Amino acid sequence: MTDRALAVVRAGALTTVQDQGRPGHAHLGVPRSGALDAPAAALANRLVGNPAEAAVLETTLNGCAVRPRSTVTVAVAGAPCRVTVDGRPVAWGAPVRVPAGAVLDVGAAVRGVRSYVAVSGGVAVEPVLGSRSTDLLSGLGPPQLTDGAVLPLGRVVGPHARVHVAPQPAPPAELVLRVTLGPRDDWFTREAVRTFISRTYRVSAASNRIGLRTEGPTLERARSGELPSEGVVLGAVQVPPDGRPVVFLADHPTTGGYPVLAVVRAADLPAAAQAVPGTPVRFVAVRRR
Numbered sequence: 325m326t327d328r329a330l331a332v333v334r335a336g337a338l339t340t341v342q343d344q345g346r347p348g349h350a351h352l353g354v355p356r357s358g359a360l361d362a363p364a365a366a367l368a369n370r371l372v373g374n375p376a377e378a379a380v381l382e383t384t385l386n387g388c389a390v391r392p393r394s395t396v397t398v399a400v401a402g403a404p405c406r407v408t409v410d411g412r413p414v415a416w417g418a419p420v421r422v423p424a425g426a427v428l429d430v431g432a433a434v435r436g437v438r439s440y441v442a443v444s445g446g447v448a449v450e451p452v453l454g455s456r457s458t459d460l461l462s463g464l465g466p467p468q469l470t471d472g473a474v475l476p477l478g479r480v481v482g483p484h485a486r487v488h489v490a491p492q493p494a495p496p497a498e499l500v501l502r503v504t505l506g507p508r509d510d511w512f513t514r515e516a517v518r519t520f521i522s523r524t525y526r527v528s529a530a531s532n533r534i535g536l537r538t539e540g541p542t543l544e545r546a547r548s549g550e551l552p553s554e555g556v557v558l559g560a561v562q563v564p565p566d567g568r569p570v571v572f573l574a575d576h577p578t579t580g581g582y583p584v585l586a587v588v589r590a591a592d593l594p595a596a597a598q599a600v601p602g603t604p605v606r607f608v609a610v611r612r613r
């Protein structure tokens with residue numbers, strides 16, 4: 325067959341379709357979603373000649389394998405990994421031609437967590453509320469990939485980039501997150517706030533697209549009881565009853581009842597998407613702009 329589509333040969337641990345997300349619907353209880361490492365997804369799209377808003381595949385830890393039904397150009401960015409076409413090694417971080425019927429295999433991440441697979445024309449699943457992103461919290465968008473699934477591809481709109489390899493930042497050996505304290509820092513003791521911005525945490529294996537969970541010192545509250553549910557934003561650092569901070573990522577709930585101690589600068593969140601379990605995490609307080 326020569327139609328514009330991808331057949332999924334190996335879905336991997338968690339592979340989803342992602343684009344720039346669906347902002348502007350929090351009042352409906354709909355998270356933004358979208359690629360966790362947005363710069364990596366954008367780079368993969370540029371390499372194959374797609375517009376920035378084209379949908380890509382986001383893999384988690386062990387990659388995926390797909391078979392295009394027509395000849396396509398692909399690029400893999402984000403977490404470094406082995407990439408092959410019908411078993412032959414090809415470049416990571418560069419445009420690669422994949423013939424119709426060949427198997428593109430995106431291997432396990434060597435460092436980092438999430439790789440991004442862009443295909444010329446983009447993944448053209450039906451958009452929901454203006455986005456093709458899979459939202460694991462609300463269930464909006466296409467389901468996560470399964471073996472045997474078929475994904476339609478869009479029309480090619482431009483030539484691929486004329487580069488051999490595109491430079492990319494390495495996944496973090498230490499995750500440094502700049503935070504603005506508040507709005508509920510007064511719910512914690514002064515010692516807890518000092519602990520939060522001076523001690524080292526580690527990324528928990530329980531982290532996912534909803535939130536980056538941490539392991540480390542617990543934070544003591546200055547108040548008892550619970551807050552009424554209130555709106556929370558991307559990057560909010562919520563502290564549940566166990567006292568360990570959780571950084572909200574793209575699929576986060578739009579409301580929550582646990583106090584938000586701080587908010588992470590948006591520019592630091594892509595690195596959080598690539599921090600493997602056990603990575604040291606430091607929260608650095610910065611002034612409000």
